[in-house]
Amino acid sequence: MMDDLRHVENDVTTQTKITARGVDVFYSDAHAIKSVDVDILDKTVTAFIGPSGCGKSTFLRCLNRMNDTIDICRVTGTILLDGEDIYDPKVDSVQLRAKVGMVFQKPNPFPKSIYDNVAYGAKIHGLTRNKAELDEVVETSLRKAAIWDEVKDRLQSPGTGLSGGQQQRLCIARAIATSPEVLLMDEPCSALDPIATAQVEELIDELRSQFSVVIVTHSMQQAARVSQRTAFFHLGNLVEYGETGDIFTAPKDPRTESYITGRIG
Amino acid sequence: MSPFMMLLSIMVFAASGYFFARRRAIGMAGGDSRKLASLPGFYGQNAAYAALIPGFAVFLAGSILTRISVQNDMFGLWANLVTRFPNLVPTLAVAASAAALTHAVLRSRPDFRARVAAESWVLSLLIAAASVAILTTVAIVFSMLFETVNFFGQYTWTEFLFGTTWAPDFRGNSALGILPLLWGTLYISFIALLFAVPVGLFAAIYLSEYAGPKLRAVAKPMIEILAGIPTIVYGLFALITVGPMIRDWLAQPLGLGSSGSSVLTAGLVMGVMLIPFVSSLSDDIINAVPQAMRDGSLALGATKSETIRQVVIPAALPGIVGAVLLATSRAIGETMIVVLGAGAAAARLNQGIGEMVNPFEAMTTVTVKIVSQLTGDTDFAAPETLVAFALGLTLFAMTLGLNVLALIIVRKYREQYE
């Protein structure tokens, strides 16, 4: 495990992108997230780790208000994006989600062409003025997602016709085409084979130069590989949060240590 | 041997057969029922089935054969036999029953697997039931095909399929072209779908994507009720309420028609009838679109309506097309609404476009004419009556085509998501 650690370059001064204070989430009466405080930094990959059901995906979904789509879910507390409370009644989640993108566990390309999949976000938010600009957006996104070379000759073929790994990279391209500032990734590699996983992980490392990336993962090794900051969740509580290296070599909380050494989880 | 005696005999055979077969098996096992290959009851059951099933089967087949031969002058040999021996069929039935029973009782030995035999009898009944469904389709096609061939013996098929006038005359020299009727059918169906598809689709979208549980609990059942109302009720509604309303408020003021029966009347009422049909089919189809797809769109910052319009509906499109095809099939085959709402006058295709497309004209359909030609007082063998079978066959072919097409499309669509 120690050999897996890659010491990742850390920027000296990184801004705080998202500030969460006292966040609680309830599913009807079930208390899923218990008073979480965390600062997500910009241009950094932050990993959420923890055993199944500990609430890491739930908390992730708070950051782009995707929990709004679930009727029985209630969120309290403050989450600030660039200093603005995203749960303020004046905030339209449509605008929020243009700034905070999401990639899901199972790739979910639309039943449209590859081109249309990537262009979708840009079109609905009116980010381009003409076809030429749209073409450029699509190409740039596909390049950044490291899939351009594989699909450039078949942009009109259906997105669902790609392999699993390609589909997930397509979904990443789709998410970054709206120029978000934060990219949320909910176990993006769990449905992929090892080669595709490696490709996506490499991609994440490149993406962090432009976005703040938050990645939920059930693989500690993956967290150690890609992230600079790690937050450990357990039973709805944020148990420990710090630099990835420290979490894995010198955890402060005994629960963290139990998880890392495999005693729980 | 009268039918009543036959019934009695077979019952007695069955009851006694049960008793004797069971006893024989146990007896041959020396009184120890554990030595038997099956539970004792099954030996009895096997014998009872053997008594009942062949007997009743022979009776049913024989009676039907007799009835057919007498009515249609077929199977002369059989008809002669039955005339000479009036109680032939019940006697044969009893004989069959007795024979099968004897066979079953003789087989009742300890090593005989009676349960398997008894279950085979039951299976044979199940298969017979399943074949009724196939036989029905065969009967439908056969019944219409036979008389249609008769019809085409008296009236050429080209005249029928391509003739543009419908003017039956019982003195002979009728013009029996289907095109005016087809025009009426398709025009009315078109208006009905024009109304029902948007309304049904939007209602389904709202109920499955936006409505809260309270609205769903009230609105969904109300729309389902519309589906359960018999078409005669819609027909009466068209005749008494909608027709006069359209005539008085729209047709007469516009000077476009003065009849209570019109394409618009029948089309509107049929549209109302189709709303729940389209709505519930669309509801199933929309729900089949995976939530992951909606989440993907919402996460990109799309509004709900954008997600529905640009992701969900395109994904559901094959299914929706299938639903529209099924609704079309239903509209084409509808009878009572058009009988009471569209009148009996066939469209006149030779009088210019204006009259053809005037929705306030009375235009009858294929189904109405089937009813009117078959319930008139005319000679059954006349072409004016037989044409109804040709009309029926055409209708059947059209709806069959639409249904199969819809089935193929929906199956392909389901494969996408499962």
Added chain:
Amino acid sequence: MNTPRKGSLLVQDARTKRRNAAEARFKAYGLAAIAIGVLALIILVSSILGNGLSAFRQTEIMLTVELPEAKLDKSGTRDLEVMKKVTTLTYAPILAKGLKDVIAANGIEIEGLTAKDAGALISKEASAQLRDRVLADPSLVGQTVQITVLASGRIDGYYKGRVSLASAELDSNVTPAQLLLADALKEKGILVTKLNPAFLTAPDASDQRPEAAGLGVAILGSAYMMIVVLVLALPIGVAASVYLEEFAPKNRWTDLIEVNISNLAAVPSIVFGILGLAIFINFGGLRASAPIVGGLVLTLMTLPTIIISTRAALKSVPPSIRDAALGVGASKMQSVFHHVLPLAAPGILTGTIIGLAQALGETAPLLLIGMVAFVREYPAAYTQADGLFGEPSTALPVQVYNWTQRADPAFFERASGAIIVLLVFLLIMNAVAIILRRRFERRW
């Protein structure tokens, strides 16, 4: 692309506002569609109720009539055969006289009223009514009896809003003087409009007597047919489903059968009528317009519905149940009949009731097998000549159709009333189905 929006989240930009407006419009369309559906239902039901509820009330006149022996039983022997020869034509004047006496006794005087006019107040059905009563009890001859008779159709229409003094001027079947007479009688309590259960029990009546037309024959005919459908379609449907779902091998043939059944469910009902006419009546020689033929046709129509819902019920029983039964050594057939079928029973029952409800409302196929005729006698369940359910009959929805084809607009009221009866039956059946489903529903 590389210019991320710097706009504040707290301010809705113009484009978002437009998109939200589009969203609101979209929702409005959806709500409007639902409103259209609900509104259509309400208009339909109110229209039917408005036109039909009055059919359950009828205007009647109470008379006292003398039954003279001289006219009704010339032989004086009270012999039924002799008395039957006296036709309703003889009874009519007796009633007219009774009315005349009542008018005189109450001192009613109406200008322009002739004796014939007065007599026309009474329904033409009444003389048949009186005759039946006398034949049922010949001892009444020579006495004076009280009898309540139906008022004629136009008078009834007057009290239901169909006829007015103004329209009576133009109507050849009624005069304003008659209406005034009716009012006068009503004041004295001799003429009343009250609840009329005979609407449900009386047989149909001819064109000129809408006031006497009833649903008795139709309800009986429909009941017979429902019995036939239940007895035939349920066992055959369940047996076929069990075979197709549990025993049939999964190959192209069974696939074809599936397509066949789902197609049969979508075949227009009129095609089944053609089938009934061609096969059961022409080929098979069964009697036209007999409930047995109607029942057979409806059975074939209901079969696909029952098969489809039974298969759904069987499919919903989890495979673990079947496996458990097989695991203790039951045969396939035993696992199906002892375990799966009982668990699927509520779903099967619900599907059957719904299938029956659909069959009850079917009209087109019954028209084709001859039920358009005017039937006045209650069909017997079994006769030697015609067999089981073999006597000609009509059915509830067909009766509605029949009545819409009559000239007298009073029949529209009858037709609407008949529909109310039909809808009540359907409501009860569907309610029973829903209650059963709720009561026995299992969630796996």
